[in-house]
Amino acid sequence: MNNSIPSIGFIGGGQMAEAMIRGILASGLVEADAIKVAEPSADRCQYLESEYGVGCTTSPQDLCTASTVLVLAIKPQMAAEVLAGYKGYLTDQHLAISIMAGVPLEALATMLGESRRLIRVMPNTPALVLEAATAFSPNTFATQEDRIIAQALFSAVGSCVEVPESQLDAVTGLSGSGPGYVFTFIEAMIDGGVLAGIPRPAAEKLVLQTIYGSAKLALETGEHPAVLKGKVTSPGGTTIAGIQALEDGALRGVVMAAIEAATNRSKELGA
Structure with a gap:
């Protein structure tokens, strides 16, 4: 178990979140009891719980209390509505990592708080077989440890590089x-x-x-x-x-x- 990643919460339990959970567990970054998923679908929750042994919740407060790293794995068009429920529960102890395509760090800061530690990530669909090509960009509040955490998380589902946010549109077009x-x-x-x-x-x-x-x-x-x-x-x-x-x-x-x-x-x- 990696002590630098004590607990991970996923906002959204779709395919990309599942791929990350599978890779994280396979790599031994954390144990299943240190992963929690906020997912509105009861059927999906039951599947994730039975398949991977992770916890599920529908409460933003519950997820934020249980997790130090939050992975934003929802559709971009849902971001403003869903993240509004989390903003009040985020603290300086949280790192938020977004895998939402096309949502810039500036927009994430508006939704979650201007001084929040944020990392924007662009993975691709081979994450589903743990062979993703991923690039990530941190904001100015993210620490070196946050960068190491992001590198570890996305290396668990493939390969990962850090790039300036100005290059993420090109990464989207390429990988x-x-x-x-x-x-x-x-x-x-x-x-x-x-x-x-x-x-x-x-x-x-x-x-x-x-x-x-x-x-x-x-x-x-x-x-x-x-x-x-x-x-x-x-x-x-x-x-x-x-x-x-x-x-x-x-x-x-x-x-x-x-x-x-x-x-x-x-x-x-x-x-």
Whole structure:
């Protein structure tokens, strides 16, 4: 058990909260009896209690009394209404960590108190299988220990980096929305395999393992993607023929434009 994180409360018990609970328990950061979830759905509460052994409540005061770290895991459009019930119970002893997309630190401070210790986080959906890519930004009141806590919590569900808040919209466009780009590419590769004559079930298996294996190779070797690409690209071979088709279709430019478009949309939503 990590004594720097004595107790964690989740405001909201949805999928991302569940993924974090699973990762936190698997990593041994805290025990189940040190986690509490504020969740209005009785069925959802019963599931979380039986599946993970955590506590549930519907009382903001109860959650704040029981927890020193609060994870805001509600939909952004619900933030103002839900957090209004918590503002009066937060103290200087609380660290609030938001995983709500598009809600800036300034808005969180307005909702929870100007001097509160706040950290804004942008995880992505692979957190559901404990393989998230996460970035976080603390406000000026957050301490070095708060940063360490955030790093530990989100490393439990994948990998985690600290960035200035000014970069979080770009993080949203890159890794936050990134699984959508990857799934689109996966679908296209599967269809390409079918077009080439491979039965769809076999094409799906081959493509998924190829994507997974390629990412793992890049992570574990630490080699630049261009170097790894070079190792599989023989002169006059099949790979370079395929890459030429990708370049003719402006794949790089399209991907870069997609990330830029998603970044700009994140800025619009945040405004």
